[in-house]
Structure formats: C-alpha cells, structure tokens
Amino acid sequence: MISFDLNDEQKMVRETVAAFAVEQIRPAARSVDESGAIPSDLLAKACELGLVVGCLPENVGGYGDPRVAVTGAIVAEELAYGDLSCALHALAPRLLAFPVIEMGTDVQRARYLPPLAADGFVVATAAMMEPAFDFDPADMKTTAQHISGDYVINGEKCYVPLAAESKTILVYAAGSPDRGLAGVEGFVVPRDSPGLKISGREKNMGLKGLATFEVTFEKCRVAAENRLGGEQGMNFARLLSESRVAMAAMAVGVARAAFEYARDYAKERKAFGGPIATKQAIAFMLADMAIEVDAMRLLAWEAASWLDKGDDANKQSYQARNYAAAAALSVADNAVQILGGHGYIREHPVEMWLRNARAFGVVEGLAIV
Amino acid sequence: MIDFELEPQFVNLLNVYHASAEQLMRPISRQYDENEHEEPWPFWEASWTASHNPASVSSAQPPAVSRNLFTCLSTEELCWGDAGLFLSIPNPGLGGAAVLAAGTSEQKTRFLSRFRGGKPKWAAMAITEPGCGSDSAAITTTARRDGDDWVINGTKIFCTAGLMSVEKSEGFVVVWATVDRSAGRAGIKPFVVEHNTPGMTVVRVENKLGIRASDTAMLSLENCRVPLHHLLGSAEVTPAGGFKDVMATFDATRPIVAAMAIGVGRAALDFVRDFFQRNNIPIRYGISPRRLTAIERDFMDMEVQLKAARLLTWRAAWMLDAGMRNNLEASMAKAKAGRAVTLITQKAVELLGPLGYSRKELVEKWMRDAKINDIFEGTQQINLMIIARRIFGYSSRELN
Numbered sequence: 143m144i145s146f147d148l149n150d151e152q153k154m155v156r157e158t159v160a161a162f163a164v165e166q167i168r169p170a171a172r173s174v175d176e177s178g179a180i181p182s183d184l185l186a187k188a189c190e191l192g193l194v195v196g197c198l199p200e201n202v203g204g205y206g207d208p209r210v211a212v213t214g215a216i217v218a219e220e221l222a223y224g225d226l227s228c229a230l231h232a233l234a235p236r237l238l239a240f241p242v243i244e245m246g247t248d249v250q251r252a253r254y255l256p257p258l259a260a261d262g263f264v265v266a267t268a269a270m271m272e273p274a275f276d277f278d279p280a281d282m283k284t285t286a287q288h289i290s291g292d293y294v295i296n297g298e299k300c301y302v303p304l305a306a307e308s309k310t311i312l313v314y315a316a317g318s319p320d321r322g323l324a325g326v327e328g329f330v331v332p333r334d335s336p337g338l339k340i341s342g343r344e345k346n347m348g349l350k351g352l353a354t355f356e357v358t359f360e361k362c363r364v365a366a367e368n369r370l371g372g373e374q375g376m377n378f379a380r381l382l383s384e385s386r387v388a389m390a391a392m393a394v395g396v397a398r399a400a401f402e403y404a405r406d407y408a409k410e411r412k413a414f415g416g417p418i419a420t421k422q423a424i425a426f427m428l429a430d431m432a433i434e435v436d437a438m439r440l441l442a443w444e445a446a447s448w449l450d451k452g453d454d455a456n457k458q459s460y461q462a463r464n465y466a467a468a469a470a471l472s473v474a475d476n477a478v479q480i481l482g483g484h485g486y487i488r489e490h491p492v493e494m495w496l497r498n499a500r501a502f503g504v505v506e507g508l509a510i511v
Numbered sequence: 512m513i514d515f516e517l518e519p520q521f522v523n524l525l526n527v528y529h530a531s532a533e534q535l536m537r538p539i540s541r542q543y544d545e546n547e548h549e550e551p552w553p554f555w556e557a558s559w560t561a562s563h564n565p566a567s568v569s570s571a572q573p574p575a576v577s578r579n580l581f582t583c584l585s586t587e588e589l590c591w592g593d594a595g596l597f598l599s600i601p602n603p604g605l606g607g608a609a610v611l612a613a614g615t616s617e618q619k620t621r622f623l624s625r626f627r628g629g630k631p632k633w634a635a636m637a638i639t640e641p642g643c644g645s646d647s648a649a650i651t652t653t654a655r656r657d658g659d660d661w662v663i664n665g666t667k668i669f670c671t672a673g674l675m676s677v678e679k680s681e682g683f684v685v686v687w688a689t690v691d692r693s694a695g696r697a698g699i700k701p702f703v704v705e706h707n708t709p710g711m712t713v714v715r716v717e718n719k720l721g722i723r724a725s726d727t728a729m730l731s732l733e734n735c736r737v738p739l740h741h742l743l744g745s746a747e748v749t750p751a752g753g754f755k756d757v758m759a760t761f762d763a764t765r766p767i768v769a770a771m772a773i774g775v776g777r778a779a780l781d782f783v784r785d786f787f788q789r790n791n792i793p794i795r796y797g798i799s800p801r802r803l804t805a806i807e808r809d810f811m812d813m814e815v816q817l818k819a820a821r822l823l824t825w826r827a828a829w830m831l832d833a834g835m836r837n838n839l840e841a842s843m844a845k846a847k848a849g850r851a852v853t854l855i856t857q858k859a860v861e862l863l864g865p866l867g868y869s870r871k872e873l874v875e876k877w878m879r880d881a882k883i884n885d886i887f888e889g890t891q892q893i894n895l896m897i898i899a900r901r902i903f904g905y906s907s908r909e910l911n
Contacts, residue, residue, distance in 0.1 A: 144580060145514045146826050147833075152513075212513045278799035323797070405902055420910050425899035426892070432902050433823070433843045440822035441815070444515045451516070457796045461815045464800060503800070 146440075152213050159220040162191060167224025174351035175494050180231050185263040188232040193217065194239055195259050202251065203259030209243065211384060211446035214511025215391035219439065222395030226498040227351030229392060233509050234303045237268035238312045240384070240510045241328060245376035249367070254310065254330055268312035268328075269299035269357050270385070270507025279314075279382050279506060280322040284359065286315035286329060291366055293317075293329060295337070295359040301505050305340050305355035309333055312370070313359070314378065314507070323456075326378035328370030337362030348497030349505075381510065383449060383459035388509035390442040390459070393466035393502045397438060400477035400495045401431040407481055407490075418480075427476050434469040441465050446511060467502035474499035515822075521577075521584065528585045531561075532592025537873075540593045543724040544876050548716060550679075551596060551724060558600045559631040579763060579828040583770035587821075590774025591781075594880045595724035597771065601680065602626065604672055605764065606634030609685040609701050612760040613743040622703055625681060633675035633682040637667035637730055644669070645893045647687070648696040648754070652732065654688040656746075660736040661702055663688050663710070666729065669887070673728025674713050682706050686732065691748050699754040701743040710735030721879030764888055765841040766827040769848035772884035773824060776817045776852035779859035779877045783810065786863060809862060813855045820848035839901040846894035849885030856881040 148156065166187055174180050189195070198204020221229035235258055242254045258264050272283055284297025295315050305311060311331050318325035331338060341356040370376045405428050408419035418424045445458035474496040478485035485492045517525070535554060543551050589597045603610070603626050610622050625632055643649040652665025663686060667673075676682035683705050691698035704711050710733050717727040739746075787794060787810070794810050795803070803811070824844040830837035856878040860867035867874045885891045900910050 143514055143516070143518050144577070144825055144829055145512060146829050147512065149512045276799045276801035278802060280797060281799075409903055419899075419903050420905070422892075422896070422910075425903070425910055426895045428902060429846070429895040429898035432898055433847050436826075436840075436843060437819035437823055437847060440826065441819055443513050444818075444822060447513050447515050460797050461811070461818065464811070465815045465819065 148212075148216070152210075152216055155213055156216050156220060159191060159217050160223070162188070163220050163224030167221065167228045171225035171228070171351075172488075172491060172494070174225060174227055176350075176488075178350050178353075180228055180351050182263075184228065185232060188228075189263050193232055194235045194264070197236075197243065198239060198255055198259050199243070199251070202255040204255070209240065211387055211449040211511045212443055214384075215387055215442050215446045218388050218391035218509060218511060219395040219398070219442075222392035223399050224395075225351065226392060226396055226495075226501070227349050229395070230303060230349065230352045230508055232263075233388075235264055235266040236510050237303070237507075238266035238308075238310065238330070241268070241312060241370060241376070241381055242330070245328070245371045245381070247372040250330070250370065250372070257309075265304050265307040266310060266312075267302055267304045267308045268314070268507065268510075269302040269305070270314045271299060271301045271505060273298055273300040273356065277506060279326065279378075282314065282316040282319070282326060284313070284315040285319060286317050286327055286364075288317070288366075293327075293364045293366060293369060295329065295331070295362040295364060297359050299357045299359075300344065301354045301508060302340075302357045303352055303354050303508060305333070305357050306343070306353065311338075311357065313357075315359075317375075323379040323382065327375055328378070328381075329364045330368045330370065331362065331364055335362050335364065347500060348494070349501050350497075377454070379454045379456055380449070382507075383445065383455045384510045385507045386459035386463035387442055387445045387449065387455075388511040389502060389505070390438065390445070390462040390466035391511065392509060393463075393470035393499065394435060394439045394442060396495055396499050396502075397431075397466075397470040397473040398435050400474040400492055400499070401428070401435050403490070403492055403495075404428060404431070404477035404480040407484075411481075424480060427480060431473045431476055434473055438462075438466045438469045449511070463502070470499040470502050471496075515825075517584070520574075521581065524581075525584055525588055528588035529591070532589050536589070536592030536596050540596070540873055540876065541870075543593075543596065544721075545870075547718060547723040548726070551599065554596060555599070555601050555631050562602070563628060577829075577832055579766065579831040580825060583766050583824055583828045586767050586770040587774040587777065590771040591778045592774075593724065594771055594775050594883075595722035597774075598671060598722055598725035599675075601631035601633050601675070603634045604676075605636035605760075606676065606683060606685045606703075608760045608764060609636055610634075610703065610743060613701050615744070618703075618740070618743060622683060630680065632680040633672045635670050635672045635676040635682070635684045635728075637670045637673065637684050637686045639667065639669040641666055641668055645890055648699065650687055650689055650699055651692075652686065652688040653692070654690050654700065654702055654742075656690070656739075657736075659739055661739065661742060663702060663704065663732045663735045663737065665732050666714075667732070668729045669717070670728045670730055671725060671887075673730055674716050674726040677706055677711060677713050677728070677730065680706065684711070684730065685743070686730075687754075690746065694748045696754045697748050700746065702737055703741040703743065704732070704735060704737050705741075708735055708737065720882060721876065722883050761889060762827075762836075762838050762841045763831060765845040765894070766824050766831070766837075768884055768888040769820065769824040769827070769844040772848040772852035772881060773817060773821050775877050775881045775884070776813075776820070776848075776855045779856045779874055779881075780813055780817060782872070782874055782877075783813070783859050783862055786866070806862065809858055813858055816851040817855060820844070820851045823847050839898060842889070842894040842897040842901075845889060846891055846898065849891050849894075852881045853885050 200206035317327040441462040448455040
C-alpha cells in the first residue's frame with residue numbers, strides 16, 4: 143500500500159542523525175575540506191550514534207538492529223547534509239560489515255564482524271571502483287582466478303576509502319568475466335597480503351576530507367575461505383543496488399544543503415530595493431531546486447523500499463543514482479549561481495558542495511545502505 | 512512505513528481501466544483529433560452507462576482512505592488512452608469540484624444529484640477571462656444583487672466542457688464573478704448558472720493544438736439572472752471567502768492534472784520502447800553511463816523523469832488522503848509533470864523521426880496533447896511561484 147510515512151523508528155533515527163549533522167559535522171566541514179583530515183573526536187562521536195555497531199548482530203557485540211535500506215537512505219542523506227566527506231568516512235566500515243552480514247557464511251560473520259563491534263571507530267572498507275572512464279561493475283577488469291585451492295587477484299582499484307588504515311579490504315573482482323554482475327565475487331583481503339599495494343592518497347577536486355587510495359593487486363593470493371559467501375558465492379547485483387541507493391541518498395543530502403543555503407541567502411541578500419528572493423528569476427530557480435531535491439529523495443526511497451522487499455532493484459537503483467547524480471550537480475551549481483561572486487569564494491560552503499556533488503556521476507561503490 | 516507497492520485490489524481495478532483505455536479510447540483517438548468539434552456520443556454514452564452500472568468497474572470504489580491517490584492512478588490509465596477523450600467524459604468535472612469545495616450540503620444535493628442518472632451531463636468551471644488568466648484575482652465579471660436574483664455580466668473564456676454544460680446537456684457552469692471590485696480577491700464568488708439560463712450563451716468553441724475531443728468554450732453573460740441560492744457559500748465579503756475555496760480545490764485537482772500528463776507521457780514512452788524492441792535497439796540498464804548511446808541516454812532520461820513526476824504526484828495525492836495540507840506538494844507535482852511530459856513527448860517524436868512526426872501514428876498527437884498540462888490548472892510559472900512562496904514563507908504580495 144502506497145505510503146510516504148516514515149515509521150516511528152525512522153523518524154527518531156532521522157532526528158538524531160540530523161541533529162548530529164547540523165551541530166557537529168557542519169561546523170567542521172570547511173576545515174575538513176581544507177585540511178583533508180577529519181578530527182578523531184568527531185568520528186568518535188559519530189560512533190556513539192551506532193552507525194556501524196547498531197546493525198551488527200547481538201552475538202558479535204552489536205545491537206542487532208534490523209537492516210532497512212530506507213532507514214539507511216535516511217541516515218546517508220542526513221550525514222551527507224552535514225558533510226559528504228565525513229559521511230562517507232563515518233559509514234565506510236559498513237562497506238565491509240553489511241556485505242558480510244548479508245552475504246557472508248556463519249564462519250565469515252563470526253570472524254570479520256566482532257572486530258567491528260570494538261569501542262571507537264574501527265576502520266574497514268571495500269574496493270569496487272576501477273580507474274577507467276567507463277568503469278562498469280558488470281565488466282570489471284580486476285579478476286579473481288581459482289588456482290590450486292586459492293584465488294589469485296589481479297587488477298587495479300581506485301577510490302578505496304581509508305584503505306591505508308583498514309586491516310582488511312573487501313575486494314570485488316570478476317570471477318567469471320563473461321557473466322556480468324553474476325560473475326562478480328567478493329574477497330576479504332588482509333591489507334598486508336603479498337601482491338596488494340596501496341599507492342599514495344588520491345588528490346581529487348572534492349571529497350577532500352575523505353582519504354581514498356588506489357589499490358593494486360598483482361598475483362595477490364587469497365584463501366578460498368575469504369571468498370564472500372563461501373562456495374555459494376554471493377549476490378553482487380543486490381550489493382551494487384544497495385550501494386547505488388546509498389550514493390543517491392547522499393546526493394540528496396548534498397543537494398538539500400545547497401538548496402537550503404541558497405534559499406536563506408536569497409532572503410537575506412538585497413538588490414534593487416529588496417531581497418533577491420522576491421525576483422522571479424531567483425525564486426523560480428529555487429522552486430525548481432526544491433522540486434528536484436524531493437524528486438531525488440523519492441526515487442532513492444523507492445529503490446530502497448524494493449530492496450527491503452527482497453528485490454534486487456537493479457533498474458530502480460540505477461535510475462535513482464543517475465538521476466540523483468545529475469540533479470545534485472545541477473542544484474549545487476544553481477546554489478553557486480544564486481550566491482553569484484560570493485558563491486565562488488571559499489568563505490561560503492556552496493563551492494565545496496558543487497565540487498562534492500560532481501563526484502556522484504563519477505564514483506561507484508563508496509557507500510552502502 | 513514507506514511503500515511504493517500498489518495493493519492487488521488497485522492493480523486489478525487499474526487493469527480494467529487500462530483495458531477500457533486501450534479498447535474504447537485508442538481506436539477513436541485519431542478520429543476525434545482530426546475532426547475537432549465532432550462529438551463522440553457513442554463513447555460518452557458508453558462511459559456514462561458504465562459509470563452508472565453498479566456492476567461495472569468505474570463504479571467500483573477503491574478504499575475511501577485512498578480516494579485521491581486512486582483518482583490519480585485511474586486518470587493516468589485513461590489518459591494513456593486519450594487525454595482529450597478523458598477530458599470530454601460526461602461528469603461533474605471542475606464545476607462539481609467547486610460545488611463540493613464551496614457549497615452547502617443542500618447545494619451539493621441540489622446541483623450534483625443530476626449526475627446519478629438520466630442522460631449524460633456535464634458541469635464546467637468558468638474563471639478565465641479575455642483580460643485575465645493566471646491572475647484570477649483580476650476578474651472583471653460582475654454579479655449584482657437585484658431583488659431575489661444575482662445579475663451576472665461578463666465574458667469567460669477557456670471553459671472546458673463549456674459547450675456540453677451550457678447547451679448540450681442538463682448541466683451547469685460555476686461562474687466566478689466579483690460582487691465588490693473594490694474588495695479584490697475577497698469579493699470574488701462562485702455562482703452556479705444552469706444550462707440554457709437566458710443571458711448565458713456560448714460565443715464560440717476554440718480550435719486547439721491538442722486535446723481536441725474536449726470542447727473549450729467562450730461564454731458570454733449578459734444580464735444573466737440566477738437565484739440568490741445559486742451563490743456557493745456565503746455572500747459576505749471576507750478574506751476567508753469563496754476565492755480561497757477555489758484555490759483549495761487546486762490542491763486536489765493539480766495532482767490529477769499531473770496524473771493526466773503522466774498518462775500521456777507513458778503512452779509516448781511505451782510506444783518508443785516497443786519500437787526499439789521491434790527494431791532490436793537495446794536499452795542497457797545498469798552499465799556505465801559512459802557506455803550508453805545517445806538514444807539510451809535519452810530514453811532512460813525520459814523514463815526516470817516520468818517516474819520522478821509520478822512519485823511526486825502520488826505523494827501529493829497521498830497527503831490529501833491522509834488529511835495533510837498538500838499545497839506545496841501539489842504544485843511540485845504539477846510543475847514537474849507538466850514540464851517533464853512536455854519534454855518527454857517532444858523527445859519521443861524526435862527519437863522516432865518520420866514515424867514520430869507522422870499523423871499515421873499517435874505520437875505527434877501526444878506531443879500536442881501533453882502541452883496543455885503545463886498550462887491549465889495553473890501554468891508551470893504559477894506553480895513555481897506557489898512553490899517559491901511556500902519555501903520562502905512569502906505572501907502573494909511579497910512575491911508575485
């Protein structure tokens with residue numbers, strides 16, 4: 143039955159995370175962007191929200207909260223509303239935790255999840271994206287060959303968040319390159335594995351607070367027991383959808399931040415005898431931005447709700463992600479435009495949001511719901 | 512809980528609506544487009560009979576808690592069939608909506624009971640004038656009290672189903688007129704003018720770009736007398752008067768117009784999808800956006816724009832069903848759907864080339880039909896204005 147109502151728990155989660163984003167993350171956002179580093183006390187406070195530990199099963203030290211994609215989308219939007227780099231950093235451990243919870247064997251859950259329930263921020267991550275302009279998850283160039291009982295991984299990954307600090311990295315690779323998404327497998331790879339090399343931190347236009355790395359694999363041998371889902375393997379298509387929904391939801395957060403800032407600015411800024419918000423040229427831009435922010439969110443929620451019903455939601459999440467990527471960029475661009483010269487100056491955050499928003503059409507696999 | 516899945520009961524009902532659209536509307540779509548002003552009586556008789564047959568689908572009621580949402584859903588199906596024919600279906604229409612919104616219960620019974628049986632009937636709403644459209648507070652048609660009557664004088668244009676309501680059935684028109692021009696908006700009141708009332712005449716019926724099966728009339732009111740009790744609501748000139756009520760009806764009708772647009776857009780999209788399938792042109796969902804062809808990008812964009820418009824529309828209707836104020840969301844749905852479908856249908860013609868441009872197929876007609884949805888029931892710009900006022904917290908005086 144069609145409904146646009148959050149349940150009570152989702153309302154509570156939204157309220158809590160939104161307050162954290164506004165009070166703690168947003169004030170730090172500019173210095174995070176300029177310095178490239180997220181203060182450790184901010185991450186410690188984010189941990190107290192239970193962003194990772196909440197969804198871990200009770201028997202490994204988590205709270206055992208049910209994992210709901212719509213709730214995940216709400217959390218992602220609110221955190222990204224505060225700051226995209228901080229949001230991606232704080233949620234990065236989910237990139238390992240969620241696939242293991244959902245697709246791992248009992249043994250893998252017992253092995254990889256308890257460390258994530260430890261006190262404080264425990265770094266973990268996954269490597270999906272590859273350095274190609276036309277990277278396609280269904281056509282990965284990183285391969286995993288089954289050789290004498292082990293798997294041997296070869297290839298290059300990029301935009302791997304926190305790779306340098308993560309003890310283990312969940313690596314996606316094509317096991318059967320001709321099978322598209324169905325041929326993709328996941329391997330939990332210890333960072334110190336021979337053949338795994340982490341290059342220097344990537345320098346990007348935006349997401350400057352998030353430490354991302356290029357990771358290369360040269361005949362990197364991984365034991366078969368590290369293969370996500372064991373012999374049965376796993377459903378990568380679903381994980382990909384979950385990741386696209388997360389990125390779409392974060393795009394909503396960035397777009398909403400830019401929209402609200404430009405809206406408030408337009409009411410304050412006076413020209414030709416009154417606030418520029420009273421001019422149709424400006425008012426109509428903001429009206430369009432408001433529509434787009436809501437449209438993006440509904441598309442993300444729609445894909446998320448199908449995921450929650452057990453559907454792979456491949457088409458819906460692809461639509462949501464692509465739409466959100468384009469809309470976030472356009473909303474952020476309009477925000478800079480509305481602020482005019484002031485929007486171009488780093489004193490205001492809108493230029494940062496424009497740089498961050500550009501990422502959504504480029505990156506893949508940096509978050510998961 | 513957030514949910515986007517229609518219950519089976521709705522799906523079943525909508526399948527029947529879809530079948531009617533396919534079997535009753537599509538086959539005559541071209542005929543009533545090419546022959547504007549020809550009256551599709553067989554279709555009207557069939558729709559009227561169906562809606563008065565307790566066993567038929569159109570009288571099957573969805574749960575009352577989802578009334579507005581279901582109206583949007585069924586409207587999408589019927590406009591997938593033909594938007595012009597949909598608008599021409601005999602029913603209380605916008606005139607009925609005004610009676611429901613502004614009338615007393617006694618007035619509702621008196622004016623609406625005629626739709627329960629007998630011959631097909633229409634009711635219309637007349638607001639727009641030659642000198643004012645979107646700025647409906649600038650209405651110059653007057654209503655002057657004279658004994659037990661109101662005497663109405665003025666000219667109304669763009670009155671949907673005006674001809675059918677005034678001359679061709681036992682219907683009525685709700686005419687908006689000012690009882691006190693110095694009072695501005697507060698002086699504007701709705702009057703029910705019965706069919707064939709002396710003084711009210713259909714001056715002409717417009718020739719249009721699209722939705723040609725639906726008549727759009729110009730009405731002249733010259734010393735047109737209606738009884739006192741034909742004024743809907745109170746005669747008192749207060750800011751909370753009838754004009755506010757008509758604005759409130761837009762909160763319910765704008766999502767429906769958005770749904771009309773979406774129906775037309777879906778028709779075009781379905782046509783393009785089938786054409787591509789027949790010609791082995793793949794639409795590869797999920798692959799790198801950098802590997803998509805221009806055609807795939809265009810098609811995917813059309814599809815997701817339509818979906819975004821639909822979700823906004825469902826939300827606006829759902830809010831109304833839930834008893835929430837949806838003024839902002841109704842305008843968002845209308846603005847998004849009106850523009851998205853205008854562009855989708857234009858793109859459909861382009862993608863199909865000569866086939867799209869040809870009158871042999873309906874795609875060019877859908878492009879013409881679609882455009883009205885970005886104009887009537889509040890233009891794109893009026894809806895953006897409403898959205899902007901809401902997001903800034905401005906009054907119409909502060910932002911206009």
